[in-house]
Amino acid sequence: MGTAKLILDGQEYELPTVVGSEGEVGIDISKLRSLSRAITVDSGYGNTGSCHSAITFINGEQGILRYRGYPIEQLAEHASFSEVCYLLIYGALPNRQQLEDFNEGLTYHSMLHEDMKKLFEGYPPNAHPMAILSSMVTSLATYYPNAMQEDRIDLNILRLLSKATTIASLSYKKSIGQPFIYPRNDLSYTENFLHMMFAVPAEPYEINPVRERALNLLLILHADHEQNCSTSTVRMVGSSQANLYASIAAGISALWGPLHGGANQKVIEMLQMIHEDGDNYQKYVDMAKDKSSGFRLMGFGHRVYKNFDPRARILKKAADEVLEDLGVNDPLLDIARNLEQVALEDEFFVKRKLYPNVDFYSGIIYSAMTIPTNMFTVMFALGRLPGWIAQWKEMREDPKTRINRPRQIYTGPKERAYEPIEDR
Numbered sequence: 001m002g003t004a005k006l007i008l009d010g011q012e013y014e015l016p017t018v019v020g021s022e023g024e025v026g027i028d029i030s031k032l033r034s035l036s037r038a039i040t041v042d043s044g045y046g047n048t049g050s051c052h053s054a055i056t057f058i059n060g061e062q063g064i065l066r067y068r069g070y071p072i073e074q075l076a077e078h079a080s081f082s083e084v085c086y087l088l089i090y091g092a093l094p095n096r097q098q099l100e101d102f103n104e105g106l107t108y109h110s111m112l113h114e115d116m117k118k119l120f121e122g123y124p125p126n127a128h129p130m131a132i133l134s135s136m137v138t139s140l141a142t143y144y145p146n147a148m149q150e151d152r153i154d155l156n157i158l159r160l161l162s163k164a165t166t167i168a169s170l171s172y173k174k175s176i177g178q179p180f181i182y183p184r185n186d187l188s189y190t191e192n193f194l195h196m197m198f199a200v201p202a203e204p205y206e207i208n209p210v211r212e213r214a215l216n217l218l219l220i221l222h223a224d225h226e227q228n229c230s231t232s233t234v235r236m237v238g239s240s241q242a243n244l245y246a247s248i249a250a251g252i253s254a255l256w257g258p259l260h261g262g263a264n265q266k267v268i269e270m271l272q273m274i275h276e277d278g279d280n281y282q283k284y285v286d287m288a289k290d291k292s293s294g295f296r297l298m299g300f301g302h303r304v305y306k307n308f309d310p311r312a313r314i315l316k317k318a319a320d321e322v323l324e325d326l327g328v329n330d331p332l333l334d335i336a337r338n339l340e341q342v343a344l345e346d347e348f349f350v351k352r353k354l355y356p357n358v359d360f361y362s363g364i365i366y367s368a369m370t371i372p373t374n375m376f377t378v379m380f381a382l383g384r385l386p387g388w389i390a391q392w393k394e395m396r397e398d399p400k401t402r403i404n405r406p407r408q409i410y411t412g413p414k415e416r417a418y419e420p421i422e423d424r
């Protein structure tokens, strides 16, 4: 363990340092306030390590992403989503028997309690599926009140992973006024989701293997991303010992915002807008450079990646392949390619190290799979579930965990006397 020295108003303080397994160094300031009365300030937490974690490693300068040490490129090429869920949550790739048991659990917990259907009925027809997903995941806590019992955690993890796909697809069926489709036990996790989304009672539904593979890939690429906004929210809520369902529902709400998971919906809306404006992408690049316009290129930029987002690289290639395999010709793909080209050569974007992120091409693939635009962020949430669960579990099991409670620099008025209303 090394040390860092801090000189504050002439007084010197020694602070211990911590080093991660990939060599990144942190200065442990946990005792700073009791030693010096000073706190650190880091708006947006861009320079703050909130925990020790052995789940996901990112090197933003080099475009590296690994889950439990495995490069994302290898997992994307070889693994199934349920294998990745197991890896993230339990720390190692499952052997054949472990994977079979895990998949069986995912299959047999996919049904919702029939009473939950009444909750769906209460929403207006155009309710955003992210609002439904978040509320329904919280509602699961009412059906499984013993979720926090130590010997039931694994069971409830399976329930959550499995029932989330049922909730997501029912929220879609509800939005288009079609009857709910029940899960089938003979289908895999990803097949079952497609079946519940797209089957109709009147005719048999055949799962298209290209769609299923694309779904598997998209879910894997979204499965974890260390301490991002929604994951930090899950840990924050979980640190108060709120239950699993409530903590994950909070993460779903955080993900919904357009600067986070909501960006995938915004990207397609932006590309559509450019298309309707005569494919004039240069105009939108110029607008994004003009701060007064308030416009940003959605799907561009990242807090951590400053070279390229490895997930975006994989998805760009996949978008070409999936659209070709499905025989889809989407003009938005050409606009996205051109926009990327122009932005990557523009000094504004080069200087700020702004590159396409995971959300830039994902929406084009979802559209080709006929997943509607307002479901894109729900798809992100389904993918991110194992990451949230793994991080929640790690937080719970870490003896160093305390309730999360940042401090602040107060900038409001000093003490003043209450003024009677007639004097104001």
Ligand code: CMC
Pocket (backbone or CB within 6 Å): 044, 225, 228, 258, 259, 260, 261, 262, 263, 288, 289, 295, 296, 297, 298, 299, 300, 301, 302, 303, 304, 352, 354, 357, 358, 359
């Ligand atoms: N278009 C135009 N300018 C941008 C963009 C953009 N998409 N992103 C950042 N900038 C500029 C920004 O104006 C600032 O310029 P300056 O230094 O002159 O003030 C500089 O680049 C740094 O931006 P920032 O907002 O300080 O960076 P941040 O790390 O706080 O924000 C971000 C990261 C992802 C929220 C931001 O890049 C953004 O708003 N991107 C668009 C939304 C988006 O695609 N979000 C999905 C993120 S990836 C999936 C996920 O993790 O959820």
